Amino acid sequence: MGFPALMGRYQVGKTIGEGTFAKVKIAVDMKNGKTVAVKILDKKMVLERSLMHQVEREIGAMKILHHPNIVRIHEVIASKSKIYIVMEYVSGGQLSEKMSCHSIMSETEARKYFQQLIDAVDYCHSQGVYHRDLKPENLLIDSRGNLKLSDFGLSALRRPGNLLSTACGSPSYVAPEVIVRKKYDGAAADVWSCGVVLFELLAGFLPFQDRNMMNLYRKIARAECKLPEWFTAPQKKLLAKLLDPNPLRRAKVGEIIEDSWFRLDYKSVAENVCGWALPENTFQVMKMGEPMVLESPRQATFINAFQLISMSNDLDLSGLFGEQKTKLFARYSKTETMKRIHVAAKDASLSIVRMIGSKVNLHASEKLTRSIPHIMVSVEVIEVTSMHCMIEIYKSTRAIKPYEEFCKSLSIILE
Structure with a gap:
């Protein structure tokens, strides 16, 4: 069958x-x-x-x-x-499976995988994506023996230099600054994880091990690990830069690429990469037809880049979990946009029942109903720039007509 x-x-x-x-x-x-x-x-x-x-x-x-x-x-x-x-489809399985079959990997093969890992991580960072869960289980090998980075479930998207705060990742590979729950640089945290992977590739075991989680974290925080005697001087030098517990002193990706041990037989794929680069300015129209901006630490109301990706016509993620909503784009300030929402609500015979910050809840006008009013439409205004806003309109399960009338009215008013 x-x-x-x-x-x-x-x-x-x-x-x-x-x-x-x-x-x-x-x-x-x-x-x-x-x-x-x-x-x-x-x-x-x-x-x-x-x-x-x-x-x-x-x-x-x-x-x-x-x-x-x-x-x-x-x-x-x-x-x-x-x-x-x-x-x-990546047919060669996980790097962790390959490592388990070889007690110690050859230096040439370990270096090739590390070079390809750094190439992938460097590219991710150039796009503002920080993986935050780099480990052999998330590194796949294709039919040609090349490495492929996967599993971006814990990733974050920020403009380079903006700090992250969510503690995540696998314990043995996580950076010291993430463990202590401080704000951290996503790029530096990824570099630490790359250092742990390189150590494991060359040694056949992890640099930081302990059955007690607190002892493990203590070792990681102090970078307490014993280097095997077969490690060469160039390998030790590079690992010392990668596994520096101080993220400010830790090697940057550019410094790793310039390292003499790393550059041996190195073949960069940068010239063949055709990616989607993040813009320098905060507002730009993407090919997919939606504006793209990055989350600003100074103004939390600015839209997050992942939210914006989900708003694109090319990949609307909102429908994945059954949400029913309409998205509109306004070329007005947030204050002017809110005024137009009020007008559209009146046109659709809806009244504002509650307004909290950028969120507005609407229900049927009291003249049209004798029962206790229930929320029919919810509206959220997300400020993109001082003169551009994204509007998300949600409907209740029994408010199809008011929802449609409101959306139609607001669309006309925003033109």
């Missing part, structure tokens, strides 16, 4: 990976015969565990990254109960 087809295009086959709330299956694209990987997520389980933002981050990051050493995403398909992420 054959395997079922997904959305009439992908012939889904056997399971090749399984996690807590997701399975990865091999599939064939029936249009071109190419093999792909399909990550299948249980929507109910994702919602119950409040992992919606993690899924959106993973899809959003993979959508904007185009690099030979990063797993590509092809498309996202959503049903009532499942989310299907169709990705590039």
